[in-house]
Amino acid sequence: RVSSDGKPPKFQPPPKPVIIDRKTQKEERRFLSPEFIPPRGRTDPLKYYIERKDMIQRRKVFNIPEFYVGSVLAVTTADPYASDKSKRFVGICIQRGGKGLGATFVLRNVIEDQGVEICYELYSPRIQAIEVLKLEKRLDENLMYLRDALPEYSTFDVNMKPVPRMDHEEIPVNKLQVRMKPKPWSKRWERPKYNIKGIKFELPEHKMKAAQKWSQPWLEFDMLREYDTSKIEAKIRKELSEELEK
Amino acid sequence: MMPIWTKSGEKHAVTLLKVQDCHVLRYVSKEESGGKTAKLLVGGKNVSPFSKPESAHEIFKEAGVPRKQKVTTFNVTDDAIIKPGTPLYAAHFRPGQFVDVTAKTIGKGFQGVMKRWGFKGQPASHGQTKTHRRPGAISTNQAAKVYRGKKMPGKMGNIYRTSFGLKVWRINTKHDIIYVNGSVPGHTNCLVKVRDSKLPTYKDCNKNPPFPTFFADGDEELPEDLFDEEIFQFTDPSVTFA
Numbered sequence: 079r080v081s082s083d084g085k086p087p088k089f090q091p092p093p094k095p096v097i098i099d100r101k102t103q104k105e106e107r108r109f110l111s112p113e114f115i116p117p118r119g120r121t122d123p124l125k126y127y128i129e130r131k132d133m134i135q136r137r138k139v140f141n142i143p144e145f146y147v148g149s150v151l152a153v154t155t156a157d158p159y160a161s162d163k164s165k166r167f168v169g170i171c172i173q174r175g176g177k178g179l180g181a182t183f184v185l186r187n188v189i190e191d192q193g194v195e196i197c198y199e200l201y202s203p204r205i206q207a208i209e210v211l212k213l214e215k216r217l218d219e220n221l222m223y224l225r226d227a228l229p230e231y232s233t234f235d236v237n238m239k240p241v242p243r244m245d246h247e248e249i250p251v252n253k254l255q256v257r258m259k260p261k262p263w264s265k266r267w268e269r270p271k272y273n274i275k276g277i278k279f280e281l282p283e284h285k286m287k288a289a290q291k292w293s294q295p296w297l298e299f300d301m302l303r304e305y306d307t308s309k310i311e312a313k314i315r316k317e318l319s320e321e322l323e324k
Numbered sequence: 325m326m327p328i329w330t331k332s333g334e335k336h337a338v339t340l341l342k343v344q345d346c347h348v349l350r351y352v353s354k355e356e357s358g359g360k361t362a363k364l365l366v367g368g369k370n371v372s373p374f375s376k377p378e379s380a381h382e383i384f385k386e387a388g389v390p391r392k393q394k395v396t397t398f399n400v401t402d403d404a405i406i407k408p409g410t411p412l413y414a415a416h417f418r419p420g421q422f423v424d425v426t427a428k429t430i431g432k433g434f435q436g437v438m439k440r441w442g443f444k445g446q447p448a449s450h451g452q453t454k455t456h457r458r459p460g461a462i463s464t465n466q467a468a469k470v471y472r473g474k475k476m477p478g479k480m481g482n483i484y485r486t487s488f489g490l491k492v493w494r495i496n497t498k499h500d501i502i503y504v505n506g507s508v509p510g511h512t513n514c515l516v517k518v519r520d521s522k523l524p525t526y527k528d529c530n531k532n533p534p535f536p537t538f539f540a541d542g543d544e545e546l547p548e549d550l551f552d553e554e555i556f557q558f559t560d561p562s563v564t565f566a
Contacts, residue, residue, distance in 0.1 A: 119512075120512060120513065121512055121513070122342070122513060124342070124499060125326075125340055128340070128496065128499065128501065129326060132558055135558035135559060136558040139558065139559065139560070139561060140561070140562060156333065156562065156563055156564050156565050157565070158565040163564065163565045164564075178326065179326055179327050180326070180327045199327070199335075201327075201558075202329060202333070202335070203329050203333060203556045203560075203562050203563040204333040204562070204563055205562060206562045206564070
C-alpha cells in the first residue's frame with residue numbers, strides 16, 4: 079500500500095464477522111398450526127385471544143404434533159363401547175378445517191376394500207394420542223380427490239411403523255401424481271377452480287381445454303380478496319412461544 | 325360461538341356474551357311505574373355523548389355515568405333494589421344458572437312468503453305460469469274477507485326475540501364474559517339483554533346467587549374463571565371411559 083507523508087498507513091480494523099444465527103432463523107420458519115390464524119371478519123379479537131388461551135392450555139397437557147395435509151397419522155380415541163375402551167385409526171390426512179377450538183382434520187384409509195374417512199376434532203378431550211407416522215406434504219392443500227383415485231393411493235398399513243426423521247430436515251414434499259378411476263367423479267377435478275396439481279389427468283386434450291372455459295384469471299389480481307396474515311402470525315407466534323415456555 | 329366439552333366427552337356449542345360497562349341508571353318504584361313490581365333502569369355500552377341533545381343526558385347525569393347506547397328495564401322485587409350508579413359485572417351470574425337472552429334478530433328486509441313464513445310455493449315446471457314462490461289462496465269464499473294477521477310478504481327480522489332456558493356454562497371475571505349454551509338471537513357484536521330464566525322448570529335452580537348483585541369493591545375474591553361442575557377443563561388429562 080502507498081503510504082501518505084511517509085507515515086505508516088492508518089490502522090484499518092479487521093471487518094466484523096457476520097454471524098448468521100441459524101437458531102432464530104429456524105424459529106421464524108417454525109410451524110404455526112393453521113387453526114391459530116383468525117379468519118377475516120368483524121368479530122372482536124378478544125374472542126380469538128380467549129380461545130387461544132384455551133387452546134394453549136390443552137396443548138400444555140396433551141401434545142398435538144406438527145402435521146400437514148398428506149401426512150399419515152395414527153389417532154387413539156376413547157370409546158365407551160369398545161372392549162379396550164379405546165380405538166386406534168391410521169390414515170392419511172386429506173383435509174384440515176375449522177379455526178380455533180373447533181379445528182378438525184379428516185383421516186382416510188381403505189380397510190378391507192372399503193374406503194373409510196373419519197373427521198376428528200383436534201381439541202376434543204376424547205382423543206388420547208396423536209402420532210405422526212410419516213410427516214410429509216403433498217402438492218395440494220386438500221386431497222379430497224383421493225376418493226376418486228385408485229384405492230392403492232389411499233391404503234396404508236394399520237400396523238405401519240413410524241418413519242424416522244431428523245429434526246433439522248426440511249419437510250419433504252411428495253410430488254406424487256395420482257391416477258384416477260374412470261369418470262364420473264364426485265367433483266370435476268380437472269376444472270381450474272380446484273387448482274389440483276397432484277393428479278395425472280389421462281383425459282383427452284379437448285376435454286382439458288373445455289375445462290379451462292371455467293377459469294377465472296382475474297381472481298389472483300382481486301385486491302379485496304387479499305388477506306395478509308404475516309403481522310397477525312408474528313404476534314401469535316410470539317404469544318405462543320411465551321405461553322408454552324411458562 | 326365456541327365448542328365446549330363435558331366430562332363425559334359430549335360437545336355443546338356455546339355463545340360468548342361480554343358485559344361491557346353496565347350501570348344501574350334509575351330506580352322506579354311500583355306506584356310510579358304502575359306495574360306489579362319495582363323497576364330498575366339499566367344501561368350498557370358507553371357511547372359518545374355528542375350525538376344526542378342535552379335533554380337526553382338527564383338520566384345519565386343523575387347516575388353519574390357516561391351516555392349508554394341502550395337502556396332496558398328489569399322488573400325487580402323490593403329486596404333486590406340497587407343504588408343507581410353501581411356497575412354490574414358478569415359475576416352477577418354463576419355457572420349452572422339458567423338464563424333468558426333477548427335481542428333484535430338479524431334484519432332480512434322485505435321478504436317473500438316462502439322465506440318469511442315457510443310456505444311451500446308452487447312446482448317449478450308442469451305448466452305453472454309465472455307462479456313459483458307466491459302464497460296462492462289467501463282466504464275462503466264464505467269468509468268474504470281476509471283475516472287480520474294473514475301471513476303475507478313483508479319486512480322480516482329486526483324485531484326483539486328471546487331464547488329461553490339457556491344454561492350458563494362458564495364465567496370469565498377478568499374480561500366479564502358469560503358462556504351461554506346454544507345460540508342467541510342477533511348478529512355478532514349486537515346488544516343483548518340477559519335475565520334470569522322465567523321458565524317454571526328452572527325456578528329453583530339458582531342456589532346462592534350473588535344477591536342483589538356482585539359488588540367489585542366487596543370482600544369476595546373470585547378466581548379468573550368460574551366453571552360448571554360438568555365442564556371438561558383443559559388442565560385435566562384426556563377423558564377415558566374406565
